[in-house]
Amino acid sequence: MKIQKLLDKLKDILSADRQVQLERYKSLKKVLKSLRAEKKGLEKDLSATDDREEQQEISSRLKVISMQRRKGLKLLRELKEERRRTK
Amino acid sequence: MLRKTFLPAIFLLLAYGFTVSADFKTITAGVAIFLFGMLSLEEGFKTFSAGALEKILKASTNNVAKSMTFGVIATSIMQSSSLVSVITISFLSAGLLELASGIGIIFGANLGTTTGAWLVAGFGLKVNLSAYAMPMLVFGIILVFQRAKSLKGAGYVLAGLGFLFLGIHYMKEGFDSFGQNIDLAQYTMSGYAGVIVFAGIGAAATVVMQSSHAMLILILAALATQQISYENALALAIGSNVGTTVTAIIGSLGASTDGKRLALAHLVFNVVTGILAIAGIYQLMVAVEWISARLGIAADNYTLQLAVFHSLFNLIGIVVMLPALQPLVRFVERLIVSEKVEIERPIYLSGASIEIRDAAVEAVKKESIRLYDLAAGVITDGLSIQRDALETEEKLKYVLKKSTDVIDEDIDDLYERKLKALYGAIVEYVIQSKGGYAKGRMKEELNSFRQAGQHVIEAVKGVKHLRKNLTKSLRSGDPVVRKEYDRLRKLILKILRDIDGVRTADVASRSLLPLDRLKLEIEEKTRQFSEGLDTLIRKEGIDVHTATSLMNDISYCKETCWDLVEAGSVLFSDSDPDDEDAIRSIALDEREIGEMVADEGARGTR
Numbered sequence: 001m002k003i004q005k006l007l008d009k010l011k012d013i014l015s016a017d018r019q020v021q022l023e024r025y026k027s028l029k030k031v032l033k034s035l036r037a038e039k040k041g042l043e044k045d046l047s048a049t050d051d052r053e054e055q056q057e058i059s060s061r062l063k064v065i066s067m068q069r070r071k072g073l074k075l076l077r078e079l080k081e082e083r084r085r086t087k
Numbered sequence: 088m089l090r091k092t093f094l095p096a097i098f099l100l101l102a103y104g105f106t107v108s109a110d111f112k113t114i115t116a117g118v119a120i121f122l123f124g125m126l127s128l129e130e131g132f133k134t135f136s137a138g139a140l141e142k143i144l145k146a147s148t149n150n151v152a153k154s155m156t157f158g159v160i161a162t163s164i165m166q167s168s169s170l171v172s173v174i175t176i177s178f179l180s181a182g183l184l185e186l187a188s189g190i191g192i193i194f195g196a197n198l199g200t201t202t203g204a205w206l207v208a209g210f211g212l213k214v215n216l217s218a219y220a221m222p223m224l225v226f227g228i229i230l231v232f233q234r235a236k237s238l239k240g241a242g243y244v245l246a247g248l249g250f251l252f253l254g255i256h257y258m259k260e261g262f263d264s265f266g267q268n269i270d271l272a273q274y275t276m277s278g279y280a281g282v283i284v285f286a287g288i289g290a291a292a293t294v295v296m297q298s299s300h301a302m303l304i305l306i307l308a309a310l311a312t313q314q315i316s317y318e319n320a321l322a323l324a325i326g327s328n329v330g331t332t333v334t335a336i337i338g339s340l341g342a343s344t345d346g347k348r349l350a351l352a353h354l355v356f357n358v359v360t361g362i363l364a365i366a367g368i369y370q371l372m373v374a375v376e377w378i379s380a381r382l383g384i385a386a387d388n389y390t391l392q393l394a395v396f397h398s399l400f401n402l403i404g405i406v407v408m409l410p411a412l413q414p415l416v417r418f419v420e421r422l423i424v425s426e427k428v429e430i431e432r433p434i435y436l437s438g439a440s441i442e443i444r445d446a447a448v449e450a451v452k453k454e455s456i457r458l459y460d461l462a463a464g465v466i467t468d469g470l471s472i473q474r475d476a477l478e479t480e481e482k483l484k485y486v487l488k489k490s491t492d493v494i495d496e497d498i499d500d501l502y503e504r505k506l507k508a509l510y511g512a513i514v515e516y517v518i519q520s521k522g523g524y525a526k527g528r529m530k531e532e533l534n535s536f537r538q539a540g541q542h543v544i545e546a547v548k549g550v551k552h553l554r555k556n557l558t559k560s561l562r563s564g565d566p567v568v569r570k571e572y573d574r575l576r577k578l579i580l581k582i583l584r585d586i587d588g589v590r591t592a593d594v595a596s597r598s599l600l601p602l603d604r605l606k607l608e609i610e611e612k613t614r615q616f617s618e619g620l621d622t623l624i625r626k627e628g629i630d631v632h633t634a635t636s637l638m639n640d641i642s643y644c645k646e647t648c649w650d651l652v653e654a655g656s657v658l659f660s661d662s663d664p665d666d667e668d669a670i671r672s673i674a675l676d677e678r679e680i681g682e683m684v685a686d687e688g689a690r691g692t693r
Contacts, residue, residue: 027669031599035673038598064604064675067683072673 018083025079032072039065114261121254122341125177127227128247129342132181134240144178148188151412155405158195168200168299169334172353173251176335180343187416189349193335193356194408197328197401204303204324204394220256223249255334282322282368285315286361289326299331303397307390317389321372321396325364328401329357348419355415360404371400431461431505433512447520448532451513455536455543456658458509462543463583465506466647468496469550470576471561477583486580487573493558498551506547510540528664535657542654549647550579556636567627571616571637575644578612582648586655599662602652603675609652610677610684613645649677 039062046058104111148154162171175192178184184192223245230242276284293302303324310320332354339350364371375396376386384391408415435453467474471494476486517533553575560572582605589601620637623629629637662670675683 023665024669027666028672031666031669031673034599060607061598061604063683063687064600064607065598067675067679068600068603068673071675071679072669075672 021079021083025076025083028072028076028079032069032076035065035069035072039069110261112261113257117254117257117261118337119254120250120257121337124247124250124252124254125173125338125341126247127243127250128174128177129180131240131243131245131247132177132183134236134243144183148184148191151187151191151194151409154188154191155195155198158192158197159199160195161192162196162199163202168196169255169331169338170248170251171196171199172332172335172350173338176338176342176346176349177247179345179349186345186348186352186420187412189345190352190356190412190415193349193353194405194412197356197360198398198405200299200331201394201398201401204397205391220249220252224253277316277318279365281316281319282325282365285319285322286326286329286365289323289328290330291326292323293327293330294333299327302327302330303393307393310389310393317392318368318372320389320393321368322365324393324397325361325368325400328364328397329354329361332357344423344425348423351419351423352415355419356404356408359408360400363403363407364400371396371403374399429504430508433457433509433516436512436516447516448529448536451517451533451536452658454509454513454516455540458506458513458540459543459654459658461505461509462547465496465498465501465547466550466579466583468494468501469498469547469554470557470579472576472580476580477587483577483580483584487577490576491561493561498547498554502547502551506544510544513537513540539654539657542650546647546650546654549643549650553640553643553647556640567623567629568633568637571619571623572640574612574616575640578609578644579647579651582609582651586651586659589655590659599670600656600674602656602659605652606649606675606677606680607683609645609648610680613641613648614684614688616641616644 042058042062042065046055046062049055049058101115104115147157158171158175161174162168172193175184175189175196179186179189227242227244227246227249230238231246233239233242289302289306293299306315306320306323306327309315310317315323332350335350335353339347342350375392378395378399379386379388379392382395384395433454434457435450463477464474467477470490471492472486472490473494476490479486514537517537520529520533557572557576560568563569585605586602592601617638620634620641623637624631624634656674660667660670
């Protein structure tokens with residue numbers, strides 16, 4: 001298993017295509033992580049405010065972030081699948 | 088200050104003139120009708136630009152010999168060099184001709200006009216086109232009302248000619264009282280002094296009579312009754328040749344720069360020809376005598392000899408001026424500088440930066456942001472909202488309450504001069520750099536800025552469409568319709584402000600795709616507007632025609648907002664360049680946002 005992982009890493013380094021795939025995967029993961037943090041922050045803000053207008057504003061931002069995350073996670077799965085296929 | 092007082096001063100002066108002299112009124116009305124005819128003629132020829140007329144004109148004037156022949160034939164048929172020159176000016180103004188070809192036509196027209204002398208002297212014929220002015224106007228205006236573009240164009244041309252003749256007719260009428268007082272006999276003089284004086288009289292009398300043909304008849308009559316000497320008659324003909332350019336000068340008043348240049352070239356040509364003829368008048372007389380003898384013209388037949396003289400000195404003028412055609416073009420171009428149309432020029436796109444990768448990308452980004460800022464100004468103008476509303480924090484409803492007057496800016500002109508010109512420069516720069524060395528990431532970045540620019544342009548186009556009905560609603564004062572248009576204005580203004588908010592927010596507090604939430608807002612609001620239309624028709628009683636316009640305008644409003652957001656997402660993104668692709672891949676598109684709102688709606692109704 002360890003050897004397989006090492007071989008995969010070697011493939012990543014040697015193949016330009018796999019390198020690009022890896023870069024995309026990593027950056028998407030990073031972006032999704034940031035979105036999750038943003039979402040958590042907004043949820044906190046939502047529970048802290050009593051202002052109706054602000055609540056509405058935060059809710060709509062949360063809706064958009066959820067949708068973006070859903071889209072991102074789907075893309076991430078596809079990238080993972082692609083990487084598996086090119087192994 | 089001077090500009091502000093100039094027009095009222097002219098109005099006052101004219102009004103004073105009208106009360107003092109009835110002739111003055113007739114003359115100025117004649118000039119006004121004449122100029123209106125020029126405008127109409129130009130409008131008509133514009134319809135035919137890029138069409139058959141342009142092809143014919145190009146084919147028949149693509150070299151000097153051809154354009155001169157064109158001038159000779161046209162003037163011989165129309166029997167009016169003034170008419171040919173004003174039509175040539177309107178061809179130039181409509182962009183159908185080059186200046187050099189126009190000058191060639193004028194040269195030819197000067198020769199063509201001498202056929203008039205031959206006709207009058209030889210056959211006693213006089214072609215009087217002004218009799219056709221009224222029918223031309225009637226037929227022309229009927230054609231103007233037709234739907235077909237070509238018929239409409241022909242109508243404008245016909246009506247234009249009609250107005251030209253009518254204008255000339257009134258000018259003549261007005262000058263008539265002056266004309267009647269011209270007694271050539273009292274000035275009889277001999278020698279060069281006489282030649283010069285009579286040339287001056289000829290020029291002045293032609294200006295007054297607005298016709299070199301009429302002047303020619305006057306000369307022939309005076310010569311026949313021996314009121315003047317043969318020598319003085321020739322001088323009058325020379326002067327008349329110069330005086331006739333006045334019609335073209337009047338015609339060029341409302342024309343384009345090239346039209347004015349042509350009128351000047353016409354004057355230069357005729358003045359030079361006149362000077363040459365005056366300088367060599369005695370040699371010319373010998374030549375006329377010789378030619379007349381060869382043609383079998385009797386030595387005492389002064390009328391035909393005058394026709395020979397007229398043709399000869401114009402021919403000499405052409406022979407002398409033809410080699411100087413290009414210098415003449417350059418001279419008039421230098422003298423009448425084209426009015427500089429204030430076109431927005433790029434600031435950041437310099438030739439040097441195109442060679443350096445980062446500098447090129449940065450330059451395109453900065454220029455695109457500049458384009459966005461200019462567009463934001465034009466959009467607020469288009470919405471009839473003061474530009475400072477973008478910078479203040481005043482509540483939108485108060486801004487709209489204040490913005491009740493139509494801002495009378497020419498949005499089409501601003502779009503053409505400011506935005507399209509700048510966007511064109513950006514596209515050109517991007518194409519140049521892509522054609523050269525831009526590859527990979529840089530190519531993508533440049534492309535995305537170019538697309539952002541396209542979104543900016545589309546946003547302005549949306550407002551241009553919206554403005555028509557918006558202006559109507561502001562002027563009509565119908566509170567229901569106005570309220571609806573205020574909603575559209577408010578949404579666009581809010582989007583502009585929110586984009587500015589994102590732009591100025593500090594990087595740490597920014598979310599990843601800060602403008603995506605605006606997409607949701609646009610979709611929700613525009614759906615609300617559309618759904619509210621049914622109620623408006625049923626309860627508020629707005630007519631279906633207005634409702635249809637509103638429906639279209641809601642769609643323009645939505646497109647404008649989307650375009651602004653799309654442009655803003657690219658231009659004001661501060662994310663890590665390595666993550667840019669990932670961020671863009673999760674940005675929500677119109678379909679996804681639409682589905683989101685539809686899902687919400689379905690949940691709400693359950």
